[in-house]
Amino acid sequence: MTIGWGLMSIGVLGACALGCGAPPMHASADWERGVDFQSDKTFCVERSPWIPKDLTPEQAALLEVAERTTKEQLAKKGYRESPRDQARLVATPYFIKRKRDDVMVAATYCGAYDVKVMGKDLPAGLAGSCEESYISQFDEGTLLVDLYDAKRDQLIWHGWTSTEWPKQGAQAANTPKVVERAMIDILDRFPP
């Protein structure tokens, strides 16, 4: 049993070492039902009112990545960038940060610890009796894109995805790619 879980852990770590250039993310979206997103496919990108005024240079650079990727993705879907007064959609990417809990479940066998799984993906029935769960906090960053109907001045589409807020060092250096990937994932959900 210990060996089995050990192999699984190694397998997961190995797969991540090969394929996890960015932490896993899952994009979601909400939108006004009944809105026709296909008519008048014009858009512009504006600075969100939720963006703080005093951005650091790094944050400003990331926001530029988000705004550029938004333009690219909407263009790929056949939407045409237009001046503000002619655009039907106004896209405003932004980000927020909050504290979240993370759970790591570990099993003890004869005094040895074998880390089994991160997070909540392990069905409770598979858990043994000699387990402990370690709860820690982390900073979660959420990237969001709001799409407004310019004529009605109403929010009509809202997409987002979350991942761990980048720490200093290598993780921070990879952040522009993470932001780009996140924006692609979010806008994959558009139009609904």
Added chain:
Amino acid sequence: MRWLICLIPLAAWACGSAATLHTEHQTLGTLNGRTTYAFTTTPGLNEQGFTTGHLFNPIMQRRIRDELTRELAMRGYAVSPAENASLLVTFSAGSRQDVVSQEGQQGPVVRGPAYTVDRGALVLHFIDPESKAVLWRGWGDGVMDSEDDLDEAVRAAVRQIMESFPASKS
């Protein structure tokens, strides 16, 4: 405030089942003779650890208002300007993250498996326009899944909370 502590653990995790909603309501005054209503401002939710986040955006607010309008019309209430309304209606929503552990253990290390869930809550208030006293209050909360259809889930939540709301008696 007895009902405030009646939150029950909800949907089984990792089985893909539809989220279950737990609802409560509290009647604090008479609704007799009240036939008209108006919506008023939507405050943020800040109780029992729930806080209002980005999901309580104008799309969500319009959706809740729309479903409430439907439910109130079915019960014989008519929308009216705020100055003439016999009821003011307000609502708020929020979410919180819970760590679920055996026997509700808390702390950085707990015995047995634990996992996290995101729980959403919706609160409806029906207020007397003159005294500003809350006459009726309904609450619903449930585990949220990132794959949930928010439109369907929230409309269902409004309907379920409103099941206990009385029809208009003029």
